[in-house]
Amino acid sequence: ETGVTQSPTHLIKTRGQQVTLRCSSQSGHNTVSWYQQALGQGPQFIFQYYREEENGRGNFPPRFSGLQFPNYSSELNVNALELDDSALYLCASSFAGVASNEQFFGPGTRLTVL
Amino acid sequence: KNEVEQSPQNLTAQEGEFITINCSYSVGISALHWLQQHPGGGIVSLFMLSSGKKKHGRLIATINIQEKHSSLHITASHPRDSAVYICAFSPGGATNKLIFGTGTLLAVQP
Secondary structure: OOOOEEEOOEEEEOOOOOEEEEEEOOOOOOEEEEEEEOOOOOOEEEEEEEOOEEEEEOOOOOOEEEEEOOOOOEEEEEOOOOHHHOEEEEEEEEOEOEOOOOOEEOOOEEEEEO | OOOEEEEOOEEEEEOOOOEEEEEEEOOOOOEEEEEEEOOOOOEEEEEEEOOEEEEEOOEEEEEEOOOOEEEEEEOOOOHHHOEEEEEEEEOOOOOOOOEEOOOEEEEEEO
C-alpha cells in the first residue's frame, strides 16, 4: 500500500505566474482534500474532490482550481500568483463512505512566490 | 475568534516530563483530531475521537463533548516527541474537511 505523494517538493514562482501542484492519493482512497498552510499557521481548507467532482470549498478565490482524475489523483492549479500564496500546500486522501473520517496527508509542496 | 483554540502555543519540557496540550472548540463537531507535524511539513494523524479517551503508546487523547474541550497528553516525554501538535475537527456534513488550530510547538530537551 503506497502512501500519499505530492510533487514537486519545492517550487519558486514569480507574481502573476500560474502553478500546478500534484497529489497521488493513497491506494483505495477516493477523496482528496487540499489545504494551504502559511508559515506559523494551521492548514486552511481549500477544496475537496470526490469522484472527480468538487465536493466542498473553503474561502479561496476562483483562481484556485482543481481536478481529480479517474485514478483519484488530483491537481491544484493557482493562477495569477500573489505573494501571499507563498505557503506549504498539503493534500490529504481519505475514503468517503466509511464512518472513519481519517485523512492521510502527503509531505506537502512548498511554494514560494517572489 | 478562531473556531479552534490551542494552548499553549509553545512548550518546552525536560525529557521524562508529563506534557498536556489543550484544545477548545466552539461549534458542534463530528470528530476531533490530533495530528503531529515535524519540520519539513509532513502531517501524521495521531488520534481521531468523538467521545471518551484513546491511548496509543505514550500518547493519550481525551475529549469532553459537553465542554467542547480536548487534551493530548504525552507521558515520559522524549526529545523525539519534539514537533508541532495540531488539534483539528471535522464539522461533519458533505465533506470530511478538517478545521485546524494553529498548533503547539513542543520542544523536549534531553
